[in-house]
Amino acid sequence: MKILDKKIFTFLIPVILLGLMTVTSCEDSEGGEPVIHYVRVTNPESSDSLLVGAFLGDLVAIMGENLGGTREVWFNDLEAVVIPTYVTNKSILVNLPSRAPSEVTNDLRLVFSNGSTLSHKFVVEISEPMPVAMVSEYAPVGATTVITGDFFFEPMTVTFTGGAEAVVEVVDQNTLEVTIPEGAAPGPLTIQTNFGTTETSFHYRDQRNIFLNYDDLNADGSWRPGLYVTDDHSLDGNYLKLSGTYSADAPREEGPLGDNHYESQFWGQGNGRPEGSLIPGEPENYALKFEAKIITWDASYLNICFAPWNNGGNNEIWSNDLNPRAVWGPWESAGGAVDSGGEWVTVTIPITEFKYNMNTNDSGDVVYTESANKFNMDNTGSLSFWMLGAPSADNSPFEIYIDNVRIVEL
Template identity: 30%
Template sequence: MKTINKQRIYTLFLSLLVLTGAGLFQSCEEYPHEYEKTGGVPSVNYIRMTDPDKSDSLIVSASLNTTIALIGDNLTSITEMWFNDKEAYLNTSFITSNSLIVTVPNEIPGEVSNKIYMVAGKDTLTHDFNVIVPAPAPKSMLCEFVADGEQAVIRGSYFIDDPNVPIQVIFPGELQGEVVAVSDDFDEIVVNVPAGTTTGQVTVKSIYGSGRSSFYFRDDRNYILDWDNLDAAGGWRSGVIANSDPAGISGNYVRFDGDMSGEVGATWNEDAHSFNLWNASNGRPDVPFYEGDLNEAVLKFECYVVEEWKSAALQMIFTPYSVSGTNGYIADNATQRGLWNPWASSGSFITDGWITVSIPMKEFHYYHDGKDAGSMVTNDMLGGLTFFVWHGGVEGQDCRVHMCIDNIRIVPMK
C-alpha cells in the first residue's frame, strides 16, 4: 500500500482551512460535476463495529486491521480514505450512500494526526478517529543466554521507536539496555545487555505502552541437563563434554561431532552423536521432568551448529523411568519423539554462534523415520531423555554434523 507524504498531508490541511472559511456547500457548488454520479458531498455521522451484536456501540478508535462501518450520507462520493498517513483499501461492493465498510490499514502510522481523511472530488473531509497500535510484544530471543555487554536480539511485534518517545528494553533487575537498532518492520530489536543483569523476563516499552516477555532471559527453570550440575552419567553414552572451541554459553556443554551419511536410514555414529539419560541409572527420583500441561509447554535448549548440517535429524526421545540399560526404543515404531532438522527446508543449516531452540512438546509425536505416531508424548514418559542424530526420513547430503548443546529444559509457553 502507498503511504501519503508530508506534502499531501499539508495540502489536505490547507483544503480543510479553505472549506472552513468558504463553507462546504460552496465547494460543492463550485465543482457540481464532481458529484453528478455519486449524489453529493459525503458526511459521516458516526462509526460502529461491523459485528451485529455490537452495532449499537459507537466507536472513536479501533486497532490495526479492524473492520469498521462508517454511517452517514453520500458515502459513494468517497474515492480515497486515509487513516493518519496510511491509505485504506476501498471495496465499492461494501459502499452505499449511507454506509461504508472498510478495514483499518494494518500498518503503523508514520505521522499520527488521529484523523480519517476522506477524499471526494476536489474536497477532503476529516473525521476524528484514533488508530490503536498495540503495545510491544516481545515473543522470543535469538539466544536467551547473552553475556553482559554483548548484543542480544529480541523478536516480536510493534517495536515502535518514536523519536519523541524512544523504545526501551528493560532487563531483569530493572536495568535498561542500550538499543542499537530496530528493524524497519518493527519486529526485531538489537540491544546491548546491561551489566548486572540477572534471570527473568524482559520488558519492552514504546510510545504505545509496554509488554513483558513470556520467555525468561538466561532461563534457569526446570533444567534437565546443563552439564555443570546435571549430567547424563549412568547411560551407555553420557556425551562428550566440552567448554571451549567454541566457548560455552554458560559453562559446560555436550558436543556432537562426526561424519554423517546423507542416505535416509544410514548407519549412525552412536559415540559421536548421542547421549542417554536414564533417571534410574543417574540416581534421580521417579518424578517426571515436567508435571504441567504438555500442550502448553516447550522444550528449549541452546545450540551452536558449527559446521553446515545437511542430513539426518536431531531425535529427542523421552522414556519412562523404568527404561534403563537399553536403547531399543530408538527405532521401535512405538516411542514418540521430537525431530529437529532445520537444514531440510534449504539443504543446509549453520548458526552464527549460539541460538535458543524451542520445540513445543505437542510436536513430540513422530517416529524415528519421520512418520506421525498419532499421539504425543505424555507426562508419565518423562523419566529419561535421549538425544541422537539419525534418520528423520528426509534425504540429505554427506556432511560433518558438529553441534554443541546446553541447558536442556521444559518450561511453560506463557
C-alpha cells in the same frame, strides 16, 4: 474490532451527531453537507455491526451522506489509501493504515475536493507489544540479538530484570534488534511502547528447570552420556558435542564411537535424580528449550526421546512404545547444509511436537510418521538426544553443540 450492538447505536446517534462530529465548511459536489452516520464492518452478514474502533489494516465501511467528494481519509496522523471506485455518495470502503500513528487523536478525518474536512471519533486499536521469542536467550553482554513478536512500534524501551535498559538498534512491527546491556540479570524482559507494556514469557539467561548443563547437571550414569567439551566455543562451561558423518548406506550408528559422537542419553535413575517427570505441568503448556551452536549440519535428524525415570536401556530410540519423539532437522526447510553463523541460538520445541514415530523402510532408510499413541507423562523421567541419518544422507557431516537443556512454560 470493537463492535456496538445495533440497539446501543440507536442511543448513540444523537451523541455522535451533536458531540463527536465536527464539520469545517463542508460542501459536497452534490450540493449537500457531508455527514458521517457510522462506521461498520464490510461483511454483508454482519452489516449491522457498528464500530467505534478497528485494528491496523482492517477494512471498514464509512457510511453517511454526500461523501462522494472525498479525496483523503486520515486515521490519527496517518493517511489511508483511498481507491476512487470505493468512494460513493453513501459510503467509503477503506483499509486502516497498517502502521501505528505517531500522534494519537482518535479521529477519523475526511478531506474533500474543495479542501473542507469532516471529523468523526474513531479509535485505531493497537495492542500492547506481543513478544514471542528471543533468538539467543544466552547472548552475552554487548552482543546484539533479535526479539520476535508483533506490535513493536517506536518509541519503545526494553528493560531487563535488574533494571538495565537495552539499546534498541532496529524496530519493525515484528522484530527488535537489541544490544544486551551491562547489568542485565537472568529473568524476563519488560517491553514498553506507547500502546502498553508486556513482560516476556521467555527469560534472559533462563535458569528455570535446567536439568542438563553438562557441568554439575550432566548425563553420567547412562549407557552413552555423550561427549562433554569445554573450549573456545563454550557458552558457560561444558557443553554436549554431537558430531560425525552419515552416508546413504549407514543411516544408523550402532558400532563403537571412535571419533564420532552420535548420541547422549540421560537416565534419571542412573544419574541419581529424584523420581518423577521432567515436565512440571500439563504438556501442552510447556516446551523443551536448549541453546545450540551448529557448525555444520546436513541430511540427518536429531531425535529427542523421553523415557521412564528408571529407563536402564536404550529402548526409547529404537522403540515407538514408550513415547512419541520430537525430530529436529533445520537443514530440511533450508534445502541444504546449515550453520548458526558462529553463534549460540535458543531452540524451542513445544512438548506437543513430541508426536512422531521412527521406522525404517524396505531399503533400511529412517523415516518418520505421526504417532497414533498419546503422549505418556509416566515415561518422561529420562531424555535422550540421538542423531540418525536420513535417506538423503550421502557423506553428510554434522557438528552440533547443546547446552542448558530445560523444560519451561510457553
